[in-house]
Structure formats: structure tokens, C-alpha cells
Amino acid sequence: MSQTFNVAVEVSLREGIADPEGLTIERALPALGFSGVSGVRVGKSLRFVVEAPDEDEARQQVESMCERFLANPVIEDVEIAISGAS
Amino acid sequence: MSQTFNVAVEVSLREGIADPEGLTIERALPALGFSGVSGVRVGKSLRFVVEAPDEDEARQQVESMCERFLANPVIEDVEIAISGAS
Incomplete structure (x- = not known):
């Protein structure tokens, strides 16, 4: 018999691949009063x-x-979380 | 003294808000041989x-x-995970 599973997948850029969206967020934050945030990756x-x-x-x-x-496995990493049948 | 924390934020559309990207993925999957996938939300x-x-x-x-x-708190939910200082 077939069961159903809840799946959560996170697709992120591999280390070393440029992330312009993350950079833009990081640069905008200090002007909004949030300092001390670094390494933003989207x-x-x-x-x-x-x-x-x-x-x-x-x-x-x-x-x-x-x-x-x-x-895209060339530039992206994938993290898969599967939670129990419901 | 100030510590550093690793933060993971997941921003998802609230229930009931249309998710055209998710729908497009869901409709494309059967043609690629993946059946039995439903409720795709991006x-x-x-x-x-x-x-x-x-x-x-x-x-x-x-x-x-x-x-x-x-x-955007009007249409989006946020889940925050903070992991220990490093």
C-alpha cells in the first residue's frame, strides 16, 4: 500500500558561486539599522x-x-528532509 | 561580548495564497515520469x-x-532557525 510523505527541499547555491541577491540584501541591511549580518545566501x-x-x-x-x-546540480546543492507518513 | 549565530530563514506563502510557481512545477512533473506529487509550494x-x-x-x-x-507579512509566513554560536 502506498503512503504519503511530507517533503521539504532546500535548494541553495554551491559555495563559491556568486549570489547577487544575497549580496544585495547584505548591503541594504546596514542602512535599515541592521548591522552585524554577514554571509547572506539566498x-x-x-x-x-x-x-x-x-x-x-x-x-x-x-x-x-x-x-x-x-x-541545477552544476551550481546548486540540495538538502532533502522527509517526514513520516501521515 | 558578541557571539555569532548561524541563521536559517524559510519564507513561504501563507495558506490560501496562490502559488503559480508551485502549480507549474506540479503540472510539469507527471510528464517527466513523476506521479503522486501534490501540494507543491515554493x-x-x-x-x-x-x-x-x-x-x-x-x-x-x-x-x-x-x-x-x-x-511580506501580508502574504508570507516566516520560519526562523538559529543554531548555536560558533
Whole structure:
């Protein structure tokens, strides 16, 4: 029988890849009164529900989705969190 | 003395707010061979380092940054994770 899993994926730029959006935020913050913020990196977060027979199967499906479609493996890293069937 | 904290912020659209990017992904997946994926929601993830005297102070600063600058509280929810001084 197939179960449903809640999935959270965080897609972030790999270290060393320029992040102009993050830089812009970092430069704007002091003018707004927020000092002491550094290393701002902006990524994408995706949340969805996957149907699969078990958690391993769900994770495999999500990994393959990320590789082929949701992220660019050349410049992006992916972090996958799968939480229990509901 | 001031410590540094690693901060992860997830900005997501509130429930009920239309998410065209998520919908587009959801509609594209079956054609790529991924069935059984539903409820796709896309948000933003931000990571940065904050300098503050303690964790409470750091959290307050991040909350105020989110409210004023990083998110639109009318349509977006924010989740903040702060991990220990390093």
C-alpha cells in the first residue's frame, strides 16, 4: 500500500558561486539599522507531498526529481528532509 | 561580548495564497515520469550569520528584519532557525 510523505527541499547555491541577491540584501541591511549580518545566501525552498510505498522509495524519487528538474546540480546543492507518513 | 549565530530563514506563502510557481512545477512533473506529487509550494530560503550578545537578541533582530525587509507579512509566513554560536 502506498503512503504519503511530507517533503521539504532546500535548494541553495554551491559555495563559491556568486549570489547577487544575497549580496544585495547584505548591503541594504546596514542602512535599515541592521548591522552585524554577514554571509547572506539566498536559495529556494520547496514543500510537497509524495506518494510512495515506503520512505526509501520516496527519497529516491525526490532525489531524482531534484537532479533532473528542481535544481541545477552544476551550481546548486540540495538538502532533502522527509517526514513520516501521515 | 558578541557571539555569532548561524541563521536559517524559510519564507513561504501563507495558506490560501496562490502559488503559480508551485502549480507549474506540479503540472510539469507527471510528464517527466513523476506521479503522486501534490501540494507543491515554493518559498525562499535565506542563510546568514548574525552577531549579537546572545541568542534571544539574535532572534529578535532576525524577526524584525523579516517583518520589515525579508518577507511580506501580508502574504508570507516566516520560519526562523538559529543554531548555536560558533
